[in-house]
Amino acid sequence: xxxxxxxxxxxxxxxxxxxxxxxxxxxxxxxxxxxxxxxxxxxxxxxxxxxxxxxxxxxxxxxxxxxxxxxxxxxxxxxxxxxxxxxxxxxxxxxxxxxxxxxxxxxxxxxxxxxxxxxxxxxxxxxxxxxxxxxxxxxxxxxxxxxxxxxxxxxxxxxxxxxxxxxxxxxxxxxxxxxxxxxxxxxxxxxxxxxxxxxxxxxxxxxxxxxxxxxxxxxxxxxxxxxxxxxxxxxxxxxxxxxxxxxxxxxxxxxxxxxxxxxxxxxxxxxxxxxxxxxxxxxxxxxxxxxxxxxxxxxxxxxxxxxxxxxxxxxxxxxxxxxxxxxxxxxxxxxxxxxxxxxxxxxxxxxxxxxxxxxxxxxxxxxxxxxxxxxxxxxxxxxxxxxxxxxxxxxxxxxxxxxxxxxxxxxxxxxxxxxxxxxxxxxxxxxxxxxxxxxxxxxxxxxxxxxxxxxxxxxxxxxxxxxxxxxxxxxxxxxxxxxxxxxxxxxxxxxxxxxxxxxxxxxxxxxxxxxxxxxxxxxxxxxxxxxxxxxxxxxxxxxxxxxxxxxxxxxxxxx
Numbered sequence: 025x026x027x028x029x030x031x032x033x034x035x036x037x038x039x040x041x042x043x044x045x046x047x048x049x050x051x052x053x054x055x056x057x058x059x060x061x062x063x064x065x066x067x068x069x070x071x072x073x074x075x076x077x078x079x080x081x082x083x084x085x086x087x088x089x090x091x092x093x094x095x096x097x098x099x100x101x102x103x104x105x106x107x108x109x110x111x112x113x114x115x116x117x118x119x120x121x122x123x124x125x126x127x128x129x130x131x132x133x134x135x136x137x138x139x140x141x142x143x144x145x146x147x148x149x150x151x152x153x154x155x156x157x158x159x160x161x162x163x164x165x166x167x168x169x170x171x172x173x174x175x176x177x178x179x180x181x182x183x184x185x186x187x188x189x190x191x192x193x194x195x196x197x198x199x200x201x202x203x204x205x206x207x208x209x210x211x212x213x214x215x216x217x218x219x220x221x222x223x224x225x226x227x228x229x230x231x232x233x234x235x236x237x238x239x240x241x242x243x244x245x246x247x248x249x250x251x252x253x254x255x256x257x258x259x260x261x262x263x264x265x266x267x268x269x270x271x272x273x274x275x276x277x278x279x280x281x282x283x284x285x286x287x288x289x290x291x292x293x294x295x296x297x298x299x300x301x302x303x304x305x306x307x308x309x310x311x312x313x314x315x316x317x318x319x320x321x322x323x324x325x326x327x328x329x330x331x332x333x334x335x336x337x338x339x340x341x342x343x344x345x346x347x348x349x350x351x352x353x354x355x356x357x358x359x360x361x362x363x364x365x366x367x368x369x370x371x372x373x374x375x376x377x378x379x380x381x382x383x384x385x386x387x388x389x390x391x392x393x394x395x396x397x398x399x400x401x402x403x404x405x406x407x408x409x410x411x412x413x414x415x416x417x418x419x420x421x422x423x424x425x426x427x428x429x430x431x432x433x434x435x436x437x438x439x440x441x442x443x444x445x446x447x448x449x450x451x452x453x454x455x456x457x458x459x460x461x462x463x464x465x466x467x468x469x470x471x472x473x474x475x476x477x478x479x480x481x482x483x484x485x486x487x488x489x490x491x492x493x494x495x496x497x498x499x500x501x502x503x504x505x506x507x508x509x510x511x512x513x514x515x516x517x518x519x520x521x522x523x524x525x526x527x528x529x530x531x532x533x534x535x536x537x538x539x540x541x542x543x544x545x546x547x548x549x550x551x552x553x554x555x556x557x558x559x560x561x562x563x564x565x566x567x568x569x570x571x572x573x574x575x576x577x578x579x580x581x582x583x
Contacts, residue, residue: 083482084517085525086472087122089161089250091454091494094127094169094177096149101132103145106152112495113156119509120521123159123249125491126150127259130166130231134182138220139230143238150239154247159526161250161367161491164235164355166228167257168207170269181206185227188219197264197281200307205264205281207257211347212286229354236358243362249526252367252414253355260371260416261348261402263340265387266312275375275429276313277322278387280306282340294339303332309387322381338544341391341398345405345543352409356534363528365412365450365488370402370440372417372456374425374433391547392439400443400546408535412450412488415440418471419455419464435552437471441487442552450488458493460504462563465511469559476560477517485553489526490515503576507563514561 097103113124126149133141153160170178180186186206189195195213196204213224222230232253242248257264265278272278282291282305295303308320308327316322327333348368355366373390376383385392392398406413417433425431437453444451455468468490475484492508499508516522 079481081477081479081517081519082522082525084473084477084486085519085522086487086515086517087489087526088120088512088515089123089125089159089489089491090116090121091125091491092127093495096126097129097132097145099132099177099179101135101142101145103148106148110152110156112500113153113158115500115505116495117157119505120512120516121158122489122521122523122526123161124153124495125161125163125250125252126153127163127165127169128235129169129179130164130254131168131179131181131183133234134184134231137184138222139234141231141234141238143235147238150242150247154242154245157523159246159250159523160242160248161252162235162239162248163252163259164228164232164254165259166208166231166254167259181208185209185219192218194284194286196284198284199270199279199281200283200305200309201311202283203270204284205257205267205270207264207267207269210281210284210286211343212282212284212290214347214350216286225350225354228351229358232355232358236362243359243364246363246527248364249528250365250367251355251359252369253351255348255351255368256344258369258371260369261344262371262373262388262390263344265389266384270312272312275384275426275431277310277316277319277376277383279312280309280340280387282343287343290343291336291339295335298335300332300335303335306333306336316376316379316381316383319383322379322383322386324380326381328381328386337386337391341389341401342540344389345402348402349405349408349537352406352411353534353537356409356411356531359531360533361530363530365528366409366531367412367414367452368402368406369414369416369454370399372415372420372433372436372440374417374420374431374436375429377432377436378430395549396547397439397443397549398547399440400447400548400550401543403444403447403449404538404543404546406444407447407449408538410532410534412452413440413444414452414454414491415444416454417456418453418468418490419457419459421463421467434467434555438474438552438555441471441474441485442550443546445485445553446550447546452489452491453487454491455493458496458498460499460507462507462565462568465507465514465563466559466565469511469514469561469563470556472515473517473559473561474553474555476556503572506575507572510563514559514563517561 128146150160168180193204195209196206197210198204209224215223217223219227255261263281265281266272291305295301306321310319321327352368373385373388382392390398403413420433422432422434441451472490473483473486477483
């Protein structure tokens with residue numbers, strides 16, 4: 025939609041209905057209703073929205089959260105610059121932001137030794153967020169901070185875990201060359217008691233139990249409404265296939281990360297069971313910065329299309345899904361009954377997406393090809409835990425990406441969101457990189473409601489929420505924050521802030537484990553849902569950007 029359409033007939037009609045509905049009901053900010061999950065589609069199993077909401081404009085409201093800056097709690101477990109953060113949080117609240125997302129770093133909390141948890145600084149932080157009237161999305165960050173795109177702070181996993189790795193480096197993900205990655209413990213250790221008598225799953229479970237016990241007041245008063253469980257590097261359910269710390273540069277294909285002795289043994293057991301004990305892990309998949317055609321594995325008619333290659337990719341991706349399933353099951357047991365959303369993050373690997381091989385998706389553990397959906401089986405796994413799939417790169421457009429790298433973030437987002445909606449789960453999202461421009465905001469808004477608002481109630485599809493990365497001084501600069509506040513309003517479908525929209529029903533206990541054949545049935549490709557070409561809730565286009573430049577010049581003269 026161009027600038028001339030900003031106040032067109034359809035928008036005016038929606039706004040008029042909004043005002044009429046508002047007059048006949050309680051004010052949005054004081055609306056009282058039963059606690060509900062955010063519904064993303066009309067037949068979602070979590071749909072329990074009362075008719076006065078479902079049939080009104082508020083059904084189009086999508087909550088917006090802002091990720092707090094890295095280092096708000098230091099590696100030494102100190103909460104610094106509290107006064108500065110309070111001012112920033114109050115600005116977010118005045119802008120209508122619904123809440124903030126916070127990394128709760130394993131390496132900080134359990135850094136002194138096994139089960140020696142120190143939550144004191146995080147309690148101070150949460151109290152401040154609560155005081156400012158914002159809600160919290162808490163990430164159980166079992167990964168290292170530092171080494172991924174956008175990381176400006178270094179927080180390793182607990183020192184005592186690293187010391188285990190000094191004696192046994194195979195606890196870490198390993199590439200074919202033998203390089204170890206200390207960002208996250210290898211999923212090959214999930215059920216092995218090598219951490220002072222505990223398995224990796226037990227470590228994560230104990231940590232989450234301690235969080236629940238020490239943050240119970242924030243859970244009970246619904247300040248904390250979202251638990252995102254870290255499942256890999258950068259908190260994402262994936263292998264660390266493209267680590268900058270080992271020399272990877274965009275748009276390299278990455279490398280498989282399954283050459284530690286535990287995963288190698290698991291693969292040998294699997295091949296023997298399949299009647300092919302002679303099959304080995306790939307030796308022709310190239311190195312981090314190769315292109316697909318430079319390898320034997322990903323090239324045209326490459327190994328990935330052979331029986332051996334398909335077996336490996338199925339094993340590699342299934343191990344990842346099993347890993348996520350086990351940890352989410354533990355998280356569900358721990359937070360069952362609280363009014364929280366349980367979320368898992370999936371990475372937006374958009375480069376080589378239009379190449380037949382989808383090379384970097386494959387090295388990351390997403391077995392996604394033209395004839396195979398690599399994301400719907402993940403969504404189906406998440407569905408058994410009443411979970412939410414959180415996806416990245418929501419702001420990216422194809423025209424901004426490298427044609428040589430065969431990027432297609434728009435089609436990738438459509439595929440993944442469609443997979444979630446098909447499996448009847450809630451879908452949330454994030455921007456991958458900091459952006460302050462109208463084009464990025466409009467792309468997010470398009471993905472949030474791909475078929476626009478519905479003046480009569482629930483839109484055909486909508487996301488459960490978006491988290492904006494991230495809170496910085498740059499975001500709060502006058503020129504950037506003015507546009508951001510408009511973005512918040514459009515996320516809310518031109519309506520006032522409503523805290524009750526983020527109320528949730530108690531988390532139910534996970535359903536029975538889904539048989540692998542039923543999970544693999546979800547790999548059958550489906551046609552993505554249709555997307556409009558542009559959002560009907562635009563924050564403006566070229567004309568607005570021109571006016572921005574004039575305003576910026578005016579304020580620069582004044583100040």
